[in-house]
Amino acid sequence: MQIQAVRGDITREAVDAIVNAANSSLLGGGGVDGAIHAAAGPELLAECRELRRTRLPDGLPVGEAVTTGAGNLPCRWVIHTVGPNAHRGQTDPALLRACFAHSLDEAARVGARTVAMPAVSAGVYGWAAQDVARVAVEAVRSWFGEVDLVRFVLFSPAVLATFEGELNGTPGHAPP
């Protein structure tokens, strides 16, 4: 499996599946979640509402992942995962690791071979980007299954640098 880190807006990724840093309600929010719903259009929210009505009446638990279609986005699927919220004391790396691993499980289940992922929990949920990068890269590297490409799509140069540092084996430093 190839692992990349790039700077960009995940809503523009023409991969098979993009991962959404959702909240438990699955009904939209700010940050990357808001951007994804805005770009996907009302079809995505309708699918999320249907999930809440059927399989997930209490919402999606932290660390779990679920897949929907992608509305008007250039990808085929959106994999929604709920990151741990540091502001609520959810600071166990295992929870964050589960987000990345379960998202890849979902990708494999639906047949998505190329997957773009954001820095789950590194925004409103208050995790340090460095910690997210370390956990995310380790989780993806140790996941085995039928996915060819994982591309971390990071919104800011600083967060991109932390992911590049992890991928290049120089954690905490931007690559030369």
Ligand code: ADP
């Ligand atoms: P969380 O609530 O899990 O912390 P956020 O959406 O607040 O999720 O932030 C997660 C990360 O996603 C942050 O680093 C934020 O800068 C980044 N982000 C926000 N919008 C986008 C986007 N359109 N594409 C990629 N990353 C984004």
